[in-house]
């Protein structure tokens with residue numbers, strides 16, 4: 001930080017996602033976001049490779065006999081060195097198969113937040129909700145991230161991702177309604193009443209599932225499926241294109257699975273408060289971005305009527321930042 005820049009001592013929001021980590025802070029009355037890919041690559045250590053990384057100002061670290069490049073730089077240099085990027089997280093939590101997982105998340109979080117500028121500076125960070133009641137390593141993940149933040153000097157508090165979406169998007173309905181975040185590993189859902197979570201869960205079919213299934217049936221690489229999905233794909237029915245059709249089929253499966261699980265979860269909830277009014281439902285996360293997602297979601301809703309009345313269904317105006325903004329808003333409360 002330069003000498004003239006004033007230290008930011010206000011609360012912060014952090015979205016610890018499987019594919020991206022996003023930090024949110026307030027600047028005047030606005031919110032500002034910074035994001036880094038939650039990814040890394042490793043190269044065998046050599047003086048030449050290290051001096052190249054240094055010359056390019058790359059975010060790297062030496063770990064034993066390897067060079068570890070983390071964050072956005074990983075994707076940039078994957079092409080240069082012809083290696084695949086890896087992810088420290090899988091299905092919403094630290095990946096137990098990745099020995100570098102914790103260190104990479106620590107580096108990326110450190111790069112985004114820096115050290116706390118004031119003692120006890122607050123940060124709320126997103127965590128996934130259980131899938132089908134199974135804890136699935138969430139607690140270990142949560143406490144690991146909390147430790148990273150505590151070591152940076154923050155007072156850290158977890159918030160379930162679906163609830164963060166409610167905070168970020170449903171202020172106008174007094175934080176009552178359904179917040180959904182469809183990311184890469186999971187779709188996270190929370191039904192909240194007056195900011196109190198009543199039902200939260202996650203489903204393990206989301207963007208990565210679409211990529212890997214489409215790759216399986218087209219014989220292509222999942223990374224190529226993802227690029228096509230993000231750049232040109234729209235949900236507008238089947239066509240003559242194999243990849244388009246594969247993406248469509250598995251996108252529809254993700255949507256149907258999400259809506260069915262939502263209906264079942266609300267139907268079987270034992271302590272659902274009496275909702276006199278209808279409530280809004282908002283969709284966020286990178287996987288809701290293709291054109292036609294909303295229409296396909298509505299079709300699935302019509303086929304699986306929810307046991308609560310919905311006043312509106314909408315896609316968040318800035319789906320990639322909803323969770324981080326919501327975590328920030330919760331931290332500001």
Ligand SMILES: Nc1ncnc2c1ncn2[C@@H]1O[C@H](COP(=O)(O)OP(=O)(O)O)[C@@H](O)[C@H]1O
Pocket residue numbers: 016017018019020021182183184185186206207208226229230231284285286287288289290319320
């Ligand atoms: N424009 C887009 N169209 C379709 N999918 C997208 C787009 N942008 C991102 N995605 C997908 O969204 C997922 C990442 O969403 P994000 O909310 O950033 O995830 P996470 O919380 O898992 O880090 C990935 O599966 C990615 O391929």
Ligand SMILES: [Mg+2]
Pocket residue numbers: 015016017018161181182183184285323
């Ligand atoms: Mg997310």
